[in-house]
Structures are given as structure tokens and as C-alpha cells.
Amino acid sequence: MRQSSAAFRLLAPLIAVGVLAVGCGPSPATPVSTPTRSAAPGPAQTAAAPPLRTAPAPSALDLPVGSLYKNPANNRNELVLADVRHTAVLIGDSQAMPKDSWPQQGIAALGYKLHVVGMGGTGFVAANGTTGNYIDALQRGDWILPYGDPPLIVIQGGGNDASQKATDAQITSNAERLLAALKKRYPGAALAMIGTLARGTDNGGGRRTEVDALLGRLAAKHGIPFVSTGDWLTRFNAVGDLQDGVHLKPSGHVKLGAVLARELTALGLTARPDSAAPAK
Template sequence: MRRALVPVLTTLLLLLGVPAVHAAPDPAAPAVAKASKRALWFGDSYFVGGGCSPDEFRGMAANASYELGYDPVIRGAGGTGFVAANPEYGIPPYLAQIRQGAFDVGDVDLVVVEGGSNDIGRSLSKIRRNTKRVLLIAKKRFPGTPIIVVGPMQTYGPWSDTDGIRDAMKAVSRKLGLRFVNDQKWTAGHDDWLCSDYVHPTYAGHQQLGHRLAQALAKRGA
């Protein structure tokens, strides 16, 4: 299982996340009134789009943002994570993406950092260390702004694949005084929410997941 950012990239495959130029929202999508607040959504293809649903403005992050009343600013890249890079498209892990400008978005009223799904099989100590570094950078870059962390969402395979990653991210978040959302099993029993790759959600799936994410974030102060 892998996912999708970098300001101009989106992915088609979890492992290979195919980048795509950020485009204006699909004119066929429902019109959404512009919010007065802005939220930064940083993560993998679950946030920036991928597979059969590459449009980030119709993804779970955007849907959650609209429901919560924020204008979404979406950054990140498919197939990447706290440790994982997407070598097929030359996209580095999160820390390097941030160094390249992923957090250079001006003032925002909410920051949501998501990931870990593409880090399956990587060193848990390195995942823990890099998660801490990403979150410390976010706290310094956006002082006083609510920052909420969203763990790895798993669409197939044994839960043990992501248990350690989830626990590491949760522990780091708590230690830094940040709230954590466990979305690991959100697609369980909902294969109809997934593309034929059984990795990326369909647009209908993104609507369901975006609503769940909005509810979870609202309970955590978003």
C-alpha cells in the first residue's frame, strides 16, 4: 500500500505515485463557497490523489476541508512518506519535500499531516525520528496553529503491516502535544470505496472518507 505531494504532483500508483500538474477544480464538481479560513493538508496520495481518483480537489482532504469550512491548500506526493521516496518520479520523502517548499504556503488556520502507509517495511526508529522532525518543523513554521496528525490508512493486507507505524506516529504526536487520528481501518468492509487497484479510493470513497476525517478532526479542535 502506498500513496501521494510536491506542489505540482499527484500519483496513479501507491508504489509509483504518478505525478500530475495541480489543476483548477473539476468544473463538473459541486460548487463550494470559498472559505475565509485556510488549512494545509500535507500527505501522500490519500490527500493529493492517485489511481482512479487523481483530482486532489475531489479527494478526502479537500472534502474534509470544505466540510469544516476551510479553503484547502494541499501539498505532498504519492508513493512517499516519512521515510519512503518515490524514485520512479524522483520525488523525495517528506523532509526533503518540506525543504523544497511544501510548507511555504503563507499563514494557515489548521495544519493536517498524514502519512505512513508508504513506509511499510521501513525502520520504525527512522519513521519515528522523521515523524518527529516533520512535526517539529510544522510547529516552528506555524506557531500557534492547530496541528493534527493522521496515521496510515490500510486498504489491504494484515493490520500488523501498519500497527507499528501507527503506534510510532501516535506516540510522537502525543509527546509533542499534538492530536492524532487513527484512520487505519476506515476502508475495512468497504471495498466498493476503492479503485480497481484496491489501494486508492474512488471519488465516492473519498467523499465518505472525507466526511469521516472531518468528523474526527472536528472532535480534535479543527
């Protein structure tokens, strides 16, 4: 008994130390809480980055002429022109593409500068393997339209749709899509259409003259000025000015360019000094 009491007196200090040590730590059943940080950034914290801002318009950026600008309004690349307020946009096929073509000469004679997009072998439905048809090429960005507000947009074509045997329904559907896209993108611009150059119904115009008439009906439906060219080759004695049965020699471009200028002027599409779009 005395031995046990002595042993207890020796162990008591050690037991007390152990109890104190265990009492200083958390209970195994109690989770350790994580300190909550203040929402306000402290000296060692970095503030959140500001939201992305829309780039200012090219006039504010002073972009050089010929630069591409991604327009946040439509998320498309657009070309910065020197004077878009006096520039007409021409969308067309191989009839319109040569420099000084009859469509280009006719529109330029009204007092406009020109921005031309398009390619030979294309049309409302027709594609040429390198680019899509008019609406697809524009929607995909194959052809770049200008930034700003051009006063006039002219659509020419239909010949390749005729040669590739596009149906009336296909031509109408794609032409409707094209017109809707252009009206949405350039609501302040006047639209005009030039039909399909051909010989006329009584002179072998065939499907080309039919497509010209179809486009005329579509333009009338939308109230868009239309120049029918489905018999121009014979009416204006330009058959002798053809170089390959379809495309004109320079003499033919001059001849029909003057005719087109007269037709467009009669439709009230002459450029105005105040840069206002022609009456729709």
C-alpha cells in the same frame, strides 16, 4: 696658476647652478609623503552605497495571488495565498493528492480553504525518485508552503513508509524533524495528524496498521490531535470502494471524507470565523 684661476672663474657659475638644482629635489633617503584625503566625500567623490534593506512584506508590496515571496525570516520561497488566515495546509501522499480526496473533503468540511503539498510515493521516510520524503522535500523547497499564518496544518500518511519497509526508528526520527520544522516556521498554527489508511490488525492491516499506531503514539507524545485510520477500510465498510487494493474510488473518498470531518470536528478543529487557530 693663473690658468687654474681663470678656469675656476669660468666653471663657478655652472657649479652654482648644479647645486641649486640638486637642492630643489628631495633627498634620496627621504620618502615622498602621500597627501591624506578627507574622510568626508568631496564634490568629485561618490558616497558609499546604502546597506541592503529587507524587502517589505507582501501586503506592503501588494503581490498578486500565486506569487512567490522569499521570506527573509527563513530565507525560503513561500506562496502568496488569497486568504491564508482561513486556509489549512495539508501535507500528504497519494491518499491526499487527488482533488476531492477523503483528506481534502474532510478538512474542507470544517470550513477551511486548502493548500495541499505532497506527492504519491512519499512519506515520513519514503521518497519516490522525483522528490524527497516529507521533511526533505520541504527543506529543499521541492514543495512550497504558504506565506503568512495558516491556522491549521494537517499531516497525513505512512502507507508508503510501510510498503518501503521503513523502521519505527526511521519514521519517528523524520516525523520529529518535520514537526519541529513546522512548529518553528508556523508557531501560531495548530497541528493535527491523520494516520495510515488500512484494514486493521484482525483483517490483514499488517505493517500499515502498525505505522498508524506508531504515528498515534508520536502525536500523543507531542499533544497533537490524531485521527487513527488504521482500520477504517473494514470498520466503515470501504473495502469495496477500493480501486486497486490501496486507493479509493470516488465513492470511497466521499464515504471516508465524511468520517474524517466528524473526527476532526470532535477534536475541536473546526474553522473559526475570527480566523483564530483552533485550540491546541
